[in-house]
Structure formats: structure tokens, C-alpha cells
Amino acid sequence: MNNRTITVKGVGSASTKPDFIAVSLRLSFTDKDYQNAVNGANERVHALEDAVVGVGFDKTELKTLSFNVETNYENVEQPNGRYKREFAGYTCVYGLKLSFDMDAAKLSKTLTAISKSGSEAEVDVRFTVKDPESVKAELLKSAAQNARAKAEILAAASGVALGELLAINYDWTEVMFASETRYCMDDSVKLNMAMPEFTPEDIESSDSAAFVWEIK
Numbered sequence: 001m002n003n004r005t006i007t008v009k010g011v012g013s014a015s016t017k018p019d020f021i022a023v024s025l026r027l028s029f030t031d032k033d034y035q036n037a038v039n040g041a042n043e044r045v046h047a048l049e050d051a052v053v054g055v056g057f058d059k060t061e062l063k064t065l066s067f068n069v070e071t072n073y074e075n076v077e078q079p080n081g082r083y084k085r086e087f088a089g090y091t092c093v094y095g096l097k098l099s100f101d102m103d104a105a106k107l108s109k110t111l112t113a114i115s116k117s118g119s120e121a122e123v124d125v126r127f128t129v130k131d132p133e134s135v136k137a138e139l140l141k142s143a144a145q146n147a148r149a150k151a152e153i154l155a156a157a158s159g160v161a162l163g164e165l166l167a168i169n170y171d172w173t174e175v176m177f178a179s180e181t182r183y184c185m186d187d188s189v190k191l192n193m194a195m196p197e198f199t200p201e202d203i204e205s206s207d208s209a210a211f212v213w214e215i216k
Helices: 033-055 104-116 132-158
Strands: 005-014 020-031 063-075 083-101 121-128 163-170 201-215
Touching: 020 033, 020 063, 020 104, 020 132, 033 063, 033 083, 033 104, 083 104, 132 163, 132 201
Parallel strands: none
Antiparallel strands: 005 201, 020 083, 020 121, 063 083, 163 201
């Protein structure tokens, strides 16, 4: 390889408006009988399914991401003042997800339906993008352009010219696409109250790669 080279790190950045909503749900049921714990959790899932269907979703749009049964113990004080670890029950836990195009009114109706379902689901709402791959592609294009511009400036300032592009080094990293805007509501606030209008903050993302040119 030519010893006369220049290596430049190109950084691509993008500001993207969220166009997709991801609602993550966690629900659980605890009972000392294993089957009762599973049945109780399943009943809550069915209640949640009925709630989202009532808003206009298809039942299959509520995706199951995880399912597990935890064994719980607690320390119980004994008459002699000591504590004994005793079985407290089985907790059946479901992790679910509901995703749809950006629609603040639909989100409001969905959260209201969930709150009234009796599922006692914990809710987390994130604003993201529907097609992250296209954004990733734009980031890499931007990184290449950024590197070329830097290399040309450095070469001109050094009195040399850029030659052939010799190598591109890219370490794949997971780029997260989520707005900093979080949709949270205290348990003391009823979700059937009027929801405020809002516009989620744009998603700021970046990616980088190193480019090696020969110099002449």
C-alpha cells in the first residue's frame, strides 16, 4: 500500500421527524398456584386484546415479545424474631408491543382503552421511525460526503492532491431511533381525561466510518 495516505473519519448525522409510535406493555399476575398465575395473566392479556380491538386494531397487531414465570420468595419474621425465607407465589409476566403510524388522537384513545381494560398493564410509549433502514442509509451517505469534504480540505491545505480511495473501515453499531420525548402519565391521572396536543421532538442520530485515500 502507498505509504502516502490520509485517513479521515466521516460523520453522518440526521434529524428525523418521528412517524411511528411503539407502545410497550408489561402485565403480570401472581398466585401461589402455578396454573392460577398463568390463567390470571392470560385473562389480562385477553382483556388487553379486547381493549385494542375496540379502538380499531386487529387482534394480531398486539405482539407478544416475552413470556416468563418468576418464582417469588419473601422474608417472614418468626415468633423468635428471626426471619425465614418463604415461598410467596408465582408471577406470570407478559411483555407485549403495539405499533402504529403517528397519530396523537389514536394514541390517546388507545391509552384510554388500556387503562379501562382491567389488565393493569404498565405502559411505555416511544416515538420512532417506521423505516429505520432508509435513515441508516442516509447516515452512511452523509458520512462518506463528510469524509470526502474533510479530506479535500486537508489535502489542499497540505499542498497535495487526493488520489485513489484505498479503504473504508466501518464498525457496525446499532443506531437507535427514538425521540427524546417521553409520554408519561402519573397513575393518579385518569387516562380518559382530555389529552394535550403535542409534537414529539425530532430524532437526532449519527453514524461514522473511516476512509483512507492515497495522496499525490
